[in-house]
Amino acid sequence: MISPCSPPLEPPAPPPTPPAPQAPIPPPPLPPHLPDLAFPPPSLSLEAPIPPPPPLPPPPPATGVAPPHVYGLEKSRLLKEALEKAGPVPGSREDVKRLLKLHKERFRSDLQWILFCAELPSLIQEGPQCGLVALWMAGTLLAPPSGVPLERLVHMAVERGYTAQGEMFSVADMGGLAREALGCQAELLCGGLGGPNRDRVLQHLVAGNPLLIPYDEDFNHEPCQRKGYKAHWAVSAGVLLGLQHVPSLGYAEDPELPGLFYPVPHTPRQPPSLPEEDSPGVVYLLSKQGKSWHYQLWDYDQVRDSNLQLTDFSPSRAADGREYVVPAGGVRAGLCGQALLLRPQDSSH
Structure with a gap:
C-alpha cells in the first residue's frame, strides 16, 4: 500500500556517461618572485612581478642615555645594586621645560631665558657616596668616551685615605682624586660662590664645564641651611640665565615654550651679559645629585x-x-665656601 504523502514511484535513472578523456591543461607559468599561492587574489596580476615592500622606518631615537657600565660588579654588591637602579636619563631640556611649566611662579615672566647645559648620566648612590657619584657623572664630560668606572673612583679614594666608605668631606681631596683618576684640570674655588667668584662660576658653566658643589640637602634634595648636618654633593653642568634681551646671534627659541632660548651648536654666538649679583631670581644652576634621576x-x-x-x-x-x-x-675646613671647577686637560682657562 502506498501512503498518500509518498511521492510517486519513478523508474531508476540511467547511470551517468563518463566524460571523454581530455588532455590536461597546464597552468600559466608564475612570474619570477611571485609567492606560490593556491588561490591568488583576483586583483593580482600574473603578468608583472610584485615589487618588494618598502623597508621599515628606522626606530625612533632614544630619549635617554643608556644605563652606565660599571666594572667589578662580581666583587661588589653595593655597585651591582647601584647599577641595577640606573636607567634612562631624562634629557636636560625636557627636565628644564617640565620645571618651568610646573613652577612657573618662580621664574619671572618679564624676562627671556637662555639655557646652557651639557647632558649628564644618572646613578643612584648607595650609602654615603654622593661626592664620588657626582664626580663620576662629571667625569663623563672630562674623561674618554669609555668613562672611568665608579668602582675605580671608590677604590682610589679609599686607597689614598680620602674616604672610609665613600664619604668625601674635603673639596681639596676631591680635586686631587679628579686630577689623578680623570686626568683633568681641577681648580679649587675658595671664598664662596659670591663676589668675584660668581662670574667665574657662570662663565665656567656657560662654556660647558662641570662644577662640583658641597651643600646642605633638604628633604626635596634642594639646598638648605643645616650647619653642615646634611652635607651633600651635587654636580652642576648648566645654568639658566634670565635676561631682558637675548643676543640675536647664535640662539634659537624653543618651539613649544616661548621665551626659552638655547645656544645653536657649532655656530658663532654673542656671549650673554651676565646678570648682576644684586638681581635675585635670575640665575639658576642646572644640577644633579645621587638621589634622583632628574x-x-x-x-x-x-x-x-x-x-x-x-x-x-x-x-x-x-x-x-x-x-x-x-x-x-x-x-668647616674641608667644605665651607668651597667648590671644584673641572675642565678637560687640554682646555684653556
Whole structure:
C-alpha cells in the first residue's frame, strides 16, 4: 500500500556517461618572485612581478642615555645594586621645560631665558657616596668616551685615605682624586660662590664645564641651611640665565615654550651679559645629585648661602658607630665656601 504523502514511484535513472578523456591543461607559468599561492587574489596580476615592500622606518631615537657600565660588579654588591637602579636619563631640556611649566611662579615672566647645559648620566648612590657619584657623572664630560668606572673612583679614594666608605668631606681631596683618576684640570674655588667668584662660576658653566658643589640637602634634595648636618654633593653642568634681551646671534627659541632660548651648536654666538649679583631670581644652576634621576634648577643665591654655612659634622653621623674621614679643621675646613671647577686637560682657562 502506498501512503498518500509518498511521492510517486519513478523508474531508476540511467547511470551517468563518463566524460571523454581530455588532455590536461597546464597552468600559466608564475612570474619570477611571485609567492606560490593556491588561490591568488583576483586583483593580482600574473603578468608583472610584485615589487618588494618598502623597508621599515628606522626606530625612533632614544630619549635617554643608556644605563652606565660599571666594572667589578662580581666583587661588589653595593655597585651591582647601584647599577641595577640606573636607567634612562631624562634629557636636560625636557627636565628644564617640565620645571618651568610646573613652577612657573618662580621664574619671572618679564624676562627671556637662555639655557646652557651639557647632558649628564644618572646613578643612584648607595650609602654615603654622593661626592664620588657626582664626580663620576662629571667625569663623563672630562674623561674618554669609555668613562672611568665608579668602582675605580671608590677604590682610589679609599686607597689614598680620602674616604672610609665613600664619604668625601674635603673639596681639596676631591680635586686631587679628579686630577689623578680623570686626568683633568681641577681648580679649587675658595671664598664662596659670591663676589668675584660668581662670574667665574657662570662663565665656567656657560662654556660647558662641570662644577662640583658641597651643600646642605633638604628633604626635596634642594639646598638648605643645616650647619653642615646634611652635607651633600651635587654636580652642576648648566645654568639658566634670565635676561631682558637675548643676543640675536647664535640662539634659537624653543618651539613649544616661548621665551626659552638655547645656544645653536657649532655656530658663532654673542656671549650673554651676565646678570648682576644684586638681581635675585635670575640665575639658576642646572644640577644633579645621587638621589634622583632628574635635573633640578636651584636659585644661585640659595646654593651660595647653603655652601657658605657648612661648618659642623652631623651629631647623628658622629654617633652611628661608622668610620668617617674628616680633614683637620673639620667640615668647616674641608667644605665651607668651597667648590671644584673641572675642565678637560687640554682646555684653556
